[in-house]
Amino acid sequence: MNDSQRELSRLFKAARLVKSVQGSEQLPPHLATRLLAAWRSVGHSDNWPILATIFRRALYGAAAIMLLCLLWSYSDNGTPDSDVALANYEVQNEVQNELLQ
């Protein structure tokens, strides 16, 4: 060990003695209050997981309703009402053609 290494080791050794003086510190009441207030505010802004679940469920619900509407609309094509609508359309076309001629 050279001189400068020895000097540094002695400095470390002496500085370590201060450690015990700074020893046991307790949480001061004002800081505890401040930390708890910050913790509570973190809790309030931490509602995103609940909101995300609600949004996800709303999305699934909307998708299900859309799907039901589509199914209903497809199943509705074969009813007599659509036949009547088609007949009406054909009649209107014929009338328009006659008028043009």
Place this chain on the structure above:
Amino acid sequence: MAACMRRLATRDEDAARMFMERLYPLVLKLVRAHLPRRTSDEDLVQTVFMKIFANLGQYSGQVPIEHWVSRIAVNTCLNELKAEKIRPEWRWSDFSEEEQHLIESLAASASDNDTLPALASRDLLDKLLATLSPQDRLVIQLLHLEERSVSEVRQITGWSEPMIKVRAFRARKKLQKSLRRLDGNQP
């Protein structure tokens, strides 16, 4: 502590208070050891605790909670210290009379048995540590002032053991160089 953490998950305020009271000395010690200039230790302690609470769900329980908290505290301090671009360059006149005397006695007496004044030694060392990078400062603090093992430093910092040894060696060299320079600059 496990029961306290379970209660903490249910937003129990008493558990939060107990958790903070238990870990406050550890966090404060780390924060004070790596406190950036112009930053209050209470502000940094609050930042550390908020990070701990925000990430408590990620704590696996495989390591002691103290290690996990230490790593968060150290990383928070290092991030704050990164903002400190300017490091002081001390001159002989920047030291108090006691510190100047200490530097002289360090050079004059090479015997390990001669006791040095603890507070002045700590102040002098703090000034010398301020010239190092945050990582170098941290490794010296943990290895030589808190007398932690390389394995403990690895757990706290997440650095590899060879990296810790190399960093400590280089940091010691820089400190020795600073001491030699001061010793040579004295009037």
